[in-house]
Amino acid sequence: MKKSLRRILALFAALFVALAAGMTAAQAATNFGNAPQGAHYAQGSSEPVCTLSGLTVTCTGTQIAGVGNTNATVTLAVTSTFTGVCHNPGVNSKIVEPFTESETTTTSSVITSTKNGRLVVPAQSATGTSTADFLADFTCPNPNWTPEVTGTAISFRYSLTFAGFTQPAILITG
Template sequence: MKLSLRRVLTLFAAMLFALATGMAAAQATTNFDNAPNGAHYAKGAGEPICTVNSTTQTVTCTSTAIEGVGNTNATLTLAVTNRISGVCHNPGTNDKVVDPFSKSVTETNSTGLTPSKNGRLLVPAKSTTGTSTADFEETFTCPNPNWTPEVTSNVLSYQYSLTFAGFQEPAILING
């Protein structure tokens, strides 16, 4: 049985999609060793929870509050990466795959945070929108302008981090 390159790439994309959706649970870590001495979640607050809207390619993480940070500032970052794969087609015959491609596009949103009175850091909700397939196709060109691009997969991942000034590692890290 002979498989065309297009079928092989389509099967590969389907396997990547299955793998990505099978690992949908985010890995969250809070390590207050990477924060000022005495830092802790405020009463009623806890580790942020991130959700993904696959229609809009938007990741949204909930707010939280951390007490015991003194006057130490922090940086909150949410980076969304889309790994986009596809092929370019020769216009003479749309079944002829000319050039496969794979690109990563990352959108990053960072905010500096300053504690309020009594060493309480209010961490706001954070959202970042990645790159949709339609947005990618509007800007991507194949090596030959006569070829037509076709996206076969668009896999989203994200990283949320809260890092205190003077610390090398984040106190909160969520990978999804």
């Protein structure tokens, strides 16, 4: 009895975390202290904006001036987190094992500065893993058990990091 109660509590905790992650608004921060001296958004440009539609995160492009000959790497990682249970087959179809699993899809590219010291950052897009794709590859600890996804959360991390710097100049999470 004690073991099954612990499993149920773990399942509820995982569901709470997934729900809380799904309700979090995107957080954006630009820190040109992590960029070449003089870096700034070009006139008419601003911090990228990331939006989530279904499983796809799309972030707008931008332009950064004053970067000299410094290149940057832009990365967008979309994480799909699945919570669920494994059922023991039979008349009662008992829940025997809760699970929480995450899969991350990442796109990354190096952006080369132009001869005028401008970095033109194109829009970025990445798609998370669907429940059907997750279940196609997931197996419960016992191959006779059947998995059931009871919750899904999508989160993302967009970053732009200049060559020679360890921290991103732009970081957006959601």
